[in-house]
Amino acid sequence: MCEDYRRTQSNEVALEQMVLRDIRDLLQSMGKDIKSYGLPVLVDIYGDSDVEYKEVTEERQVKVDQEHLDIFSRLNTEQLAGFNDIMDHVTNQKSQIFFVDGPGGTGKTYLYKALLAKVRSMGLIAIATATSGIVASIMPGGRTAHSRFKIPIKLTHNSMCSFTKQSGTAELLKQASLLIWDEVAMTKRQAVETLDRSLQDIMECALPFGGKVVVFGGDFRQVLPVVTRGTRAQITDATLLRSYLWEKICKIRLTRNMRAQTDPWFSEYLLRIGNGMEKTIGDDYVCLPEDIVITYTEDEKQVNKLIEDVFPSLHTNATSREYMSTRAILSTKNEHVDDLNDKMISRFPGEEKVYNSFDSIEHDFQNNYTIDFLNSITPNGLPPHVLKVKINCPVILLRNLDPHNGLCNGTRL
Numbered sequence: 001m002c003e004d005y006r007r008t009q010s011n012e013v014a015l016e017q018m019v020l021r022d023i024r025d026l027l028q029s030m031g032k033d034i035k036s037y038g039l040p041v042l043v044d045i046y047g048d049s050d051v052e053y054k055e056v057t058e059e060r061q062v063k064v065d066q067e068h069l070d071i072f073s074r075l076n077t078e079q080l081a082g083f084n085d086i087m088d089h090v091t092n093q094k095s096q097i098f099f100v101d102g103p104g105g106t107g108k109t110y111l112y113k114a115l116l117a118k119v120r121s122m123g124l125i126a127i128a129t130a131t132s133g134i135v136a137s138i139m140p141g142g143r144t145a146h147s148r149f150k151i152p153i154k155l156t157h158n159s160m161c162s163f164t165k166q167s168g169t170a171e172l173l174k175q176a177s178l179l180i181w182d183e184v185a186m187t188k189r190q191a192v193e194t195l196d197r198s199l200q201d202i203m204e205c206a207l208p209f210g211g212k213v214v215v216f217g218g219d220f221r222q223v224l225p226v227v228t229r230g231t232r233a234q235i236t237d238a239t240l241l242r243s244y245l246w247e248k249i250c251k252i253r254l255t256r257n258m259r260a261q262t263d264p265w266f267s268e269y270l271l272r273i274g275n276g277m278e279k280t281i282g283d284d285y286v287c288l289p290e291d292i293v294i295t296y297t298e299d300e301k302q303v304n305k306l307i308e309d310v311f312p313s314l315h316t317n318a319t320s321r322e323y324m325s326t327r328a329i330l331s332t333k334n335e336h337v338d339d340l341n342d343k344m345i346s347r348f349p350g351e352e353k354v355y356n357s358f359d360s361i362e363h364d365f366q367n368n369y370t371i372d373f374l375n376s377i378t379p380n381g382l383p384p385h386v387l388k389v390k391i392n393c394p395v396i397l398l399r400n401l402d403p404h405n406g407l408c409n410g411t412r413l
């Protein structure tokens with residue numbers, strides 16, 4: 001960064017300020033504050049107020065795609081009813097919370113895109129958020145809910161979002177006509193309740209979310225909030241379903257699977273599993289139909305068959321974007337993912353580049369953890385000690401590097 005600026009700026013002090021400004025912008029896009037990192041002081045020539053209202057300017061600059069405006073004419077009956085109801089509340093500034101309830105593939109994201117485009121095309125502010133960075137990046141101007149609303153990591157029954165009433169975030173929220181939060185089923189209800197309290201505070205209005213039109217979406221058949229070592233009852237208790245807000249929410253139900261339209265049997269089968277209606281063995285296991293199963297054997301043969309079925313003729317197709325972006329092997333455990341990655345990368349054509357991580361332990365004066373041991377473990381969210389890559393092989397980010405430009409945890413490149 002510094003070297004880039006050095007070409008046009010020789011004054012060291014000015015150079016340092018330019019780099020600091022860039023770092024501040026990057027951190028701000030991830031909802032963080034440069035002041036927390038002990039860096040040299042940034043002398044802001046524009047003054048603090050300009051910086052704070054950057055959130056509003058940025059939001060107003062989100063482009064409205066014609067393609068997203070055109071979605072309106074393609075909405076199915078259920079989506080259209082939801083769209084009209086929400087837009088009625090937005091245009092008439094009537095306070096309401098909605099929950100778009102639909103199993104995977106019923107067009108929830110499709111509906112949000114239509115709403116965002118419509119509200120923004122009217123010159124109003126619509127805020128798009130999701131619980132995970134990857135889903136947030138699918139919506140134009142999308143950000144994770146935690147970063148956009150500055151929700152604290154540690155939540156209690158009376159916690160508040162960490163923005164002040166005078167901040168740019170507060171100003172943005174005050175001006176917003178519509179707030180969307182997707183994948184809310186994965187979020188602890190305390191996070192949603194924190195936003196409710198904070199909005200009531202900044203709007204000085206005792207209505208839910210300070211009188212805003214808020215659209216939640218998600219699917220309780222999919223992933224639920226993570227409660228470390230939590231029991232089933234504790235996990236259920238952490239969901240929005242158990243919040244005081246739930247009964248105040250207007251539900252919009254989507255039932256028509258738009259993704260699997262060509263395979264109605266599969267979409268109905270998925271729905272039966274999600275609704276707990278498919279026969280189970282023991283408590284949790286469902287019986288998969290034989291034609292979608294590769295029988296397990298101890299040797300490597302079946303894993304190789306799985307790879308060949310999903311990635312046929314890999315050598316000839318490895319450089320095809322269409323081929324690589326339309327297939328994936330999912331696994332429930334990281335150790336299986338590492339194993340599959342190893343096999344896939346050795347099959348992938350091209351020269352292999354190997355990168356090793358540098359691991360060390362702080363304050364381990366007795367040398368309890370040897371380097372070999374550190375190298376042998378792959379903690380959640382970190383790549384393995386030996387990372388092998390090849391030109392054109394897909395990679396998935398494990399960090400939110402630049403969410404504003406779509407580089408989030410989970411982005412596939």
Ligand SMILES: Nc1ncnc2c1ncn2[C@@H]1O[C@H](COP(=O)(O)OP(=O)(O)OP(=O)(O)O)[C@@H](O)[C@H]1O
Nearest residue numbers: 074075076102103104105106107108109110258259
């Ligand atoms: N009315 C529609 N007309 C045509 N295509 C649609 C319609 N609604 C949704 N789709 C398409 O169906 C697919 C699934 O939609 P979408 O991703 O919005 O579903 P979702 O409910 O958000 O799914 P998930 O819960 O898995 O994220 C997408 O490819 C989308 O473009």
